[in-house]
Amino acid sequence: MLELTLPSMTCGGCARGVTAAIKAVDPAATVEAxxxxxxxxxxxxxxxxxxxxxxxxxxxxxx
Structure with a gap:
């Protein structure tokens, strides 16, 4: 598991963008924002x- 700090992720919309970016690299990834x-x-x-x-x-x- 990889845990990262993302100072610019501040809201639910940001969390969706983060999830989409990760899923673009690995569609099977599990993301907890x-x-x-x-x-x-x-x-x-x-x-x-x-x-x-x-x-x-x-x-x-x-x-």
């Missing part, structure tokens, strides 16, 4: 680098 804590937990077969790149490109760069 917590906008209030600015955290996302991801279970994926994709590399951490691929997930981080997808998030950054979507406007949610990990801290």
């Amino acid at each position: 917590d906008p209030a804590a600015h955290k996302v937990r991801v279970t994926t077969g994709a590399s951490p680098e691929a997930v981080k790149t997808a998030l950054a490109e979507a406007g949610f760069p990990p801290a």
Whole structure:
């Protein structure tokens, strides 16, 4: 499991965008987004680098 801090994820809409970005890399990924804590937990077969790149490109760069 990968846990990341996303300072720019602040609302439910952001959480949906984060989930969509991760699912674009790995459609089978499990995503648990917590906008209030600015955290996302991801279970994926994709590399951490691929997930981080997808998030950054979507406007949610990990801290």
